[in-house]
């Protein structure tokens with residue numbers, strides 16, 4: 001069934017080969033194509049390659065500088081091939097260990113590798129096991145992936161295609177707002193990012209090898225390309241590269257401390273790693289960084305507000321969200337956007353005007369309340385307004401107003417209470433104490449920290465101090481801290497998306513909402529991949 005199997009050195013010397021019965025095509029053509037387009041261009045991430053009617057699978061042995069390649073007709077599905085290459089490789093290494101350990105390329109020419117019999121016996125075993133495993137029994141519905149697909153994921157993909165079809169045009173007129181039913185769309189860094197991603201990665205690697213230096217990553221990766229051979233990476237090897245990586249992250253607005261910590265963790269991860277000749281160090285480092293970034297952004301805990309509101313409703317109590325953050329970051333505006341999203345999903349909202357400090361704060365919320373009710377008129381909802389404002393004017397105690405609002409919501413059967421608070425600087429002790437008190441006495445279901453995507457180093461200080469204040473002034477031994485983040489003004493930062501990393505790294509909490517503009521529609525959920533792509537872009 002196999003067309004050929006070849007074992008050759010990375011220098012191109014064929015050590016041993018096998019040609020299937022009745023195969024007349026020489027294997028040099030497809031093997032050369034493999035070397036040219038995969039191995040020399042260092043795209044050996046995947047282990048298969050197609051050439052005309054042939055499928056090639058290969059394995060690199062970096063210790064002895066060997067390549068094992070098997071070729072078979074593309075139309076065949078040979079399930080045993082991967083394991084078979086592994087077996088051949090192990091067997092070959094074991095059998096010719098002494099020969100392979102000799103120094104220099106001459107060992108390949110001087111030694112005779114009589115491998116025919118071993119190979120045939122391995123092949124027989126492999127084909128036998130392939131027959132036993134085939135055919136695979138058909139899975140029933142509950143075992144199939146489809147049964148595990150949630151309704152949510154279907155809604156998401158529907159929403160995405162709709163979004164693309166509309167070409168991202170902005171609706172300034174609120175009456176033309178798009179529907180926000182269901183889960184929020186993911187924030188998109190660039191619409192075609194997903195498709196281009198694969199290609200881009202290859203280009204980065206290719207460019208890095210061509211240019212020698214250039215953009216931050218071009219320079220960094222090309223430098224690392226010198227570190228090849230069966231050598232294990234040391235801290236010294238990586239030092240200057242890590243410096244560049246750190247600068248790159250800082251340029252993308254990641255807080256400096258966090259960029260340093262990240263690089264430190266990458267160094268630890270890679271130290272001592274043996275680099276094979278045909279594995280690009282460039283892609284190894286890039287991958288390690290990418291993995292860490294995705295890891296940081298991936299929520300440890302899924303916040304599903306629509307589901308939680310439904311649960312609270314079943315228990316006949318309102319779901320309470322408190323918004324806090326420094327001045328002018330977009331607390332009230334994003335609170336209004338979240339109200340819109342909730343009423344689009346059929347929930348009633350009570351906005352508690354607990355910013356009793358800044359002039360105009362209450363009026364700002366009243367304007368939003370009127371607009372939102374005009375978008376969802378009470379007549380369409382059994383005569384009941386979907387959004388109400390609970391306010392007691394200015395100067396009063398915010399914690400008390402929040403408490404009254406929650407009691408009112410409970411009596412009136414509101415689904416959600418959104419508590420707007422006054423902006424405060426993290427160093428303002430009296431105001432921080434007041435916020436801690438508001439949260440301690442009202443025990444909201446969700447405490448959202450609202451922060452601008454524009455911040456750099458400030459992000460760390462804000463979050464550390466907000467959390468510290470909540471801990472210090474809590475009356476319980478298990479203090480209530482920030483449990484989610486609203487990242488605002490994401491539309492204004494181009495690809496400097498580092499604040500997303502800083503904020504999630506510091507708190508360990510997810511970014512629940514992303515604000516992407518000033519209309520009610522400009523609310524998204526975070527797409528970790530898109531953010532990491534933007535971060536990695538040179």
Ligand SMILES: Nc1nc2c(ncn2[C@@H]2O[C@H](COP(=O)(O)OP(=O)(O)OP(=O)(O)O)[C@@H](O)[C@H]2O)c(=O)[nH]1
Nearest residue numbers: 327328329330331332333423488489515516517518
């Ligand atoms: N471009 C953009 N602007 C935003 C976004 N979110 C809020 N803004 C703007 O930011 C400004 C401040 O918004 P507010 O909602 O008043 O901020 P705040 O945090 O409530 O402010 P204080 O209550 O004064 O602390 C307004 O001009 C908003 O329109 C966003 O996602 N993108």
Ligand SMILES: [Mg+2]
Nearest residue numbers: 331332355361
């Ligand atoms: Mg406000």
